[in-house]
Amino acid sequence: MSEKLTATIITKNEEKNIDRCLKSLNWVDEIIVVDSYSEDSTVEICKKYNCKIIQQEWQGFGKTKRHAVNLTENDWILSIDADEVVSEQLREQIKEVLTDPDAVGYNIRRKSFYLGRLINFSGWNSDYPLRLFNKKFGNYNEKTVHEYVELRGNRKKIEEYILHYTYPTLHTHIEKINKYSDLSAAELIKNGKHYGILLSVFFGINRFLKMYFLQLGFLDGAEGFILAFNSAFGVFLKYIKTRNRK
Numbered sequence: 001m002s003e004k005l006t007a008t009i010i011t012k013n014e015e016k017n018i019d020r021c022l023k024s025l026n027w028v029d030e031i032i033v034v035d036s037y038s039e040d041s042t043v044e045i046c047k048k049y050n051c052k053i054i055q056q057e058w059q060g061f062g063k064t065k066r067h068a069v070n071l072t073e074n075d076w077i078l079s080i081d082a083d084e085v086v087s088e089q090l091r092e093q094i095k096e097v098l099t100d101p102d103a104v105g106y107n108i109r110r111k112s113f114y115l116g117r118l119i120n121f122s123g124w125n126s127d128y129p130l131r132l133f134n135k136k137f138g139n140y141n142e143k144t145v146h147e148y149v150e151l152r153g154n155r156k157k158i159e160e161y162i163l164h165y166t167y168p169t170l171h172t173h174i175e176k177i178n179k180y181s182d183l184s185a186a187e188l189i190k191n192g193k194h195y196g197i198l199l200s201v202f203f204g205i206n207r208f209l210k211m212y213f214l215q216l217g218f219l220d221g222a223e224g225f226i227l228a229f230n231s232a233f234g235v236f237l238k239y240i241k242t243r244n245r246k
Contacts, residue, residue: 002098003098004073005030006078007031008031008034009080009082010064010068011035013042014038017082018046020165022046024085024091027095028078030072032071033046033051036058043055054067054071061147076135077132077134083165089161103153104153105137106133108160108161109160112163112164113166113168115167122212122215123211123215128157132158133151137151144183174230181234184238185238185239188239199239204233204236207231211227211228212228
């Protein structure tokens, strides 16, 4: 007998993505959506898919995802973002895995698009986030940003993939860079860490060189260059925003 599965999603103004995501989840037993008071049609779209919708003020990525997991009826969780899609191949693989799980968590391969282009290098080709897990053995930590599942027990990899439609435009990337750098800088400041201009520039340049050359981002064409440059700028902002802030 197959284990029952709950998909968890956190949302905030995701009307451009959420329908595509939910269509790929029409086979799961339960869908939990924790929405941070979206001002668009996100909630209305979720209602069409019989999701269980909980609205609350934003508490950071880790706490919000952790809360979503705590609301589920089933032990097995598929945590997915609103701009992601479960491929047909992954759906069938998960169904097979849940008939007789041989681990308490599974890292799932993720293929990401940037400005409409599938990115095959730039460090994105080795992306295997832990997204399928038994909540009896773990849950998300409470980090404001760059959250992850803290798991007690063995894990395995699934090679079938999640499709990640990230940053369809430069505007969406720049907007998220500003938001994430704010959150990351606040966390650094909270831990008593502050950085000056030289170190901030160094970290940014280091990110560009790593993504574009060491991780072969130049093979991703113009999008690879733009991705490396913007990622480096994001790293620079993360550190420079801690300067002279107490």
